[in-house]
Amino acid sequence: xxxxxxxxxxxxxxQRLAERLTAAGWLxxxxxxxxxxxxxxHEFAPRFYVESDAPGLTTWAPVTPELxxxxxxxxQVYDDETLITQFDSREIDWADPQPISNAHPxxxxxxxxxxxxxxxxxxxxxxxxxxEYGTGTGYSTALLCHRLGDERVLSIETDARVAxxxxxxxxxxxxxxxxxxxxxxxxAPGSTRAHRTIATMGVRSIPPAWVEQTHPGGLxxxxxxxxxxxxxxVRLTVEDNGTAHGRFLSSDPSFMIAxxxxxxxxxxxxxxxxxxxxxxxxxxxxxxAMPDSGFVAQLTMPNARYFSMLADDGTVSTYVxxxxxxxxxxxxxxxxxxxxxxxxxxxxxxDVEQALALWHAADSPAPSEFGVSVAPDAQRxxxxxxxxxxxxxxx
Ligand SMILES: C[S@@+](CC[C@H](N)C(=O)[O-])C[C@H]1O[C@@H](n2cnc3c(N)ncnc32)[C@H](O)[C@@H]1O
Numbered sequence: 001x002x003x004x005x006x007x008x009x010x011x012x013x014x015q016r017l018a019e020r021l022t023a024a025g026w027l028x029x030x031x032x033x034x035x036x037x038x039x040x041x042h043e044f045a046p047r048f049y050v051e052s053d054a055p056g057l058t059t060w061a062p063v064t065p066e067l068x069x070x071x072x073x074x075x076q077v078y079d080d081e082t083l084i085t086q087f088d089s090r091e092i093d094w095a096d097p098q099p100i101s102n103a104h105p106x107x108x109x110x111x112x113x114x115x116x117x118x119x120x121x122x123x124x125x126x127x128x129x130x131x132e133y134g135t136g137t138g139y140s141t142a143l144l145c146h147r148l149g150d151e152r153v154l155s156i157e158t159d160a161r162v163a164x165x166x167x168x169x170x171x172x173x174x175x176x177x178x179x180x181x182x183x184x185x186x187x188a189p190g191s192t193r194a195h196r197t198i199a200t201m202g203v204r205s206i207p208p209a210w211v212e213q214t215h216p217g218g219l220x221x222x223x224x225x226x227x228x229x230x231x232x233x234v235r236l237t238v239e240d241n242g243t244a245h246g247r248f249l250s251s252d253p254s255f256m257i258a259x260x261x262x263x264x265x266x267x268x269x270x271x272x273x274x275x276x277x278x279x280x281x282x283x284x285x286x287x288x289a290m291p292d293s294g295f296v297a298q299l300t301m302p303n304a305r306y307f308s309m310l311a312d313d314g315t316v317s318t319y320v321x322x323x324x325x326x327x328x329x330x331x332x333x334x335x336x337x338x339x340x341x342x343x344x345x346x347x348x349x350x351d352v353e354q355a356l357a358l359w360h361a362a363d364s365p366a367p368s369e370f371g372v373s374v375a376p377d378a379q380r381x382x383x384x385x386x387x388x389x390x391x392x393x394x395x
Contacts, residue, residue, distance in 0.1 A: 276343025
């Protein structure tokens with residue numbers, strides 16, 4: 001295939017992608033549709049990994065034009081899929097790419113439906129400036145440049161090699177936004193202020209610098225996440241007193257967490273077999289994995305993670321551990337129900353049960369009924385209204 005053939009096929013696939021994203025209700029405005037049809041995603045993801053369907057351990061398979069053929073490579077580039085470009089903050093050996101498992105994606109070109117959805121949620125106008133955190137491959141940066149012009153876009157990436165690749169791809173496609181390498185959790189360099197702030201990496205709470213560096217009346221679109229799961233996509237309006245408020249738009253989207261906020265490697269200390277106090281509970285560990293109750297549990301235990309372990313007597317217990325303070329809750333099946341053994345400085349399962357009681361009393365609302373308030377001294381997720389029940393986000 002000549003370069004011209006690749007361009008022609010890619011243009012057609014982009015058009016089809018735009019049609020699919022429009023039909024699915026993600027792509028709403030002609031301006032963003034125009035950007036999706038124009039920006040060549042294959043320049044930003046010339047080789048990548050995709051999750052394979054094989055059962056068992058999550059495995060990713062490499063995709064390059066040489067491995068799968070140019071047509072199939074382009075087809076996958078213009079699928080509504082996340083294209084992984086880095087694992088465990090290490091460079092991929094593209095000289096001999098092998099399937100990868102037991103690894104943790106650390107950079108990617110995000111799912112196009114999620115990218116355009118967030119861009120639509122950002123409600124940009126032609127004269128707006130945008131700061132983006134998490135340049136990644138540069139694909140979303142290119143969409144922003146196409147929509148607003150290079151001089152209105154600033155993008156920040158923590159990984160120098162990832163940033164260098166993004167810069168090269170952007171230049172190849174004729175885009176020259178301001179790009180910075182650095183930890184976006186500390187904000188953009190200098191006294192930059194943008195009308196809109198968007199983050200394509202997950203954060204445990206909104207970095208105060210993002211509020212300071214967004215014009216009053218401006219919007220921040222980002223995903224909040226914890227160490228157990230994503231909390232979801234929020235859109236906050238920045239006030240002129242250094243605070244920001246808004247609601248969850250959805251709890252589905254999940255982004256890789258900011259590198260500086262990764263959970264500690266150790267899950268925490270296993271509690272002594274006779275530690276803590278035991279009581280019955282009507283809630284088993286399944287609530288942690290369920291969409292809405294899992295959201296509530298994540299809010300209640302921001303530092304906890306869990307795993308299951310088979311005991312010598314054949315019972316499988318679930319250990320919920322807070323690695324930051326050694327609080328624990330161990331859930332064990334007991335007849336029709338469960339027992340929980342808790343100990344340490346916080347009673348994790350008591351807190352989850354109290355939060356679930358409040359949630360049930362409010363008719364078990366979806367995460368979109370929750371909102372977020374960000375102030376310089378504290379950040380809270382609230383239920384219903386800002387003065388409803390609330391939970392602090394980790395600082
Ligand atoms: C999901 S990818 C971004 C996808 C990108 N917007 C695209 O369209 O290709 C998330 C990126 O955030 C970057 N990142 C992680 N922590 C960061 C931080 N503290 N500051 C800036 N970038 C960060 C990662 O290195 C990764 O490249």
